[in-house]
Amino acid sequence: MKIKSNIATSENGFIFNPATGDSFSGxxxxxxxxxxxxxxKTEREIKQEILDRYDVKADQLNRDWEDWMIQLKEANLLxxxx
Amino acid sequence: xxxxxxxxxxxxxxxxANDNPGPGMxxxxxxxxxxxxxxxxxxxxxxxxxxxxxxxxxxxxxxQVPYPTEGTAALLDRLTYIHQQENIDLVIPNFDSELFNFxxxxxQLQQMGIATFLPSHQQLSFRDKVHLKEFGEKxxxxxxxxxxxxxAEDLRKATDDFNFPLMVKGKFYDAHIVxxxxxxxxxxxxxxxxxxxxVIAQQxxxxxxxxxxxLGDGKGGNASVVAMxxxxxxxxxxxxxxxxxxxxxxxxxxxxxxxxxxxxxxYEMEIMSxxxxxxxxxxxxxxxxxxxxxxxxxxxxQPAALVKMALDDEVEPFEDYQAGxxxxxxxxxxxxxxxxxxxxxxFGEL
Numbered sequence: 425m426k427i428k429s430n431i432a433t434s435e436n437g438f439i440f441n442p443a444t445g446d447s448f449s450g451x452x453x454x455x456x457x458x459x460x461x462x463x464x465k466t467e468r469e470i471k472q473e474i475l476d477r478y479d480v481k482a483d484q485l486n487r488d489w490e491d492w493m494i495q496l497k498e499a500n501l502l503x504x505x506x
Numbered sequence: 507x508x509x510x511x512x513x514x515x516x517x518x519x520x521x522x523a524n525d526n527p528g529p530g531m532x533x534x535x536x537x538x539x540x541x542x543x544x545x546x547x548x549x550x551x552x553x554x555x556x557x558x559x560x561x562x563x564x565x566x567x568x569x570q571v572p573y574p575t576e577g578t579a580a581l582l583d584r585l586t587y588i589h590q591q592e593n594i595d596l597v598i599p600n601f602d603s604e605l606f607n608f609x610x611x612x613x614q615l616q617q618m619g620i621a622t623f624l625p626s627h628q629q630l631s632f633r634d635k636v637h638l639k640e641f642g643e644k645x646x647x648x649x650x651x652x653x654x655x656x657x658a659e660d661l662r663k664a665t666d667d668f669n670f671p672l673m674v675k676g677k678f679y680d681a682h683i684v685x686x687x688x689x690x691x692x693x694x695x696x697x698x699x700x701x702x703x704x705v706i707a708q709q710x711x712x713x714x715x716x717x718x719x720x721l722g723d724g725k726g727g728n729a730s731v732v733a734m735x736x737x738x739x740x741x742x743x744x745x746x747x748x749x750x751x752x753x754x755x756x757x758x759x760x761x762x763x764x765x766x767x768x769x770x771x772x773y774e775m776e777i778m779s780x781x782x783x784x785x786x787x788x789x790x791x792x793x794x795x796x797x798x799x800x801x802x803x804x805x806x807x808q809p810a811a812l813v814k815m816a817l818d819d820e821v822e823p824f825e826d827y828q829a830g831x832x833x834x835x836x837x838x839x840x841x842x843x844x845x846x847x848x849x850x851x852x853f854g855e856l
Contacts, residue, residue, distance in 0.1 A: 445716075445735025
């Protein structure tokens with residue numbers, strides 16, 4: 425899953441989709457995740473960084489990641505695959 | 507190199523910068539930004555309280571002009587007089603309802619030395635609300651279904667077909683979203699009295715409101731296309747805040763429109779993007795929108811480009827603009843003196 429290349433994100437978690445005009449405010453975790461995704465890191469790399477840095481179990485992280493993906497998809501921020 | 511446009515004298519209508527603003531002040535602001543403060547702006551007003559008349563830092567002098575219903579002869583007479591006083595280089599009309607007359611007298615204005623950059627009567631008619639559905643079908647555009655209403659009883663068929671909510675629109679201006687037959691009848695009577703018949707009942711499309719400001723070159727292309735997503739909408743459905751957006755589908759839509767019509771001049775497409783991503787054309791306005799200054803702010807100064815094209819100068823089509831440029835409209839109590847109002851009311855000039 426890739427973030428659309430034209431999506432603008434800021435360090436404070438503000439997200440702007442220039443194709444639709446939609447804007448969102450994310451928390452610091454969302455900002456960090458978006459930054460990592462935009463930098464080209466894989467899902468696996470991002471998850472490993474979170475596991476190394478935070479006190480969270482892999483099962484919980486996977487569930488939260490799925491939830492994060494659903495939110496990004498609903499917000500129309502992901503590249504369509506195919 | 508000297509700015510050859512800096513000393514032009516340009517006449518502009520649409521000085522009604524109120525809660526349902528005409529585009530005139532935004533056009534003037536765009537022109538001054540591009541050509542400089544020496545540009546002479548002549549306001550053409552219909553009423554004595556159009557705010558632009560009193561904004562003397564933007565409008566050098568204003569003349570009252572006859573209402574469109576008074577016909578082309580009256581308009582030409584008045585413009586001839588104004589031209590004698592001001593030596594106008596160009597006129598930019600900004601109201602739908604006055605365009606028919608301005609297009610008709612454009613050849614005489616040209617002879618007098620006043621340039622215009624306007625669509626033809628035929629082009630004006632293509633996108634008329636009364637013909638829009640037919641135009642869409644012919645050119646493969648999504649346009650909401652509609653019914654023309656000549657009497658209140660015609661609403662029955664429209665509501666049978668579309669259900670509620672329903673859009674009820676005036677021939678030139680104004681649109682109401684109605685949820686009951688009582689509201690629909692009230693809207694019909696109000697709009698038919700103000701703008702005449704037919705009133706248009708249009709299928710309501712749910713989605714995201716997007717507007718496109720564009721400048722057609724009259725040869726099937728656009729010199730500029732800028733899209734804006736409405737962020738704050740007034741009770742009258744006007745954008746009070748908006749942000750520029752960039753989507754190739756929107757640019758393509760405007761380019762298809764220009765190709766289908768050979769549109770010449772500024773225009774605005776009002777679009778509803780539904781949940782399937784279909785772009786429905788709700789209206790096409792035959793002049794710049796009131797938010798046209800945003801095109802200048804985003805890097806495509808459409809009014810300035812129109813002036814150059816009207817003066818037969820070559821204008822390369824703009825290729826890019828900045829997405830994420832935001833406008834927030836505001837109201838402001840401008841102070842003038844009663845003697846100014848008196849001068850305008852009695853003599854029709856200020």
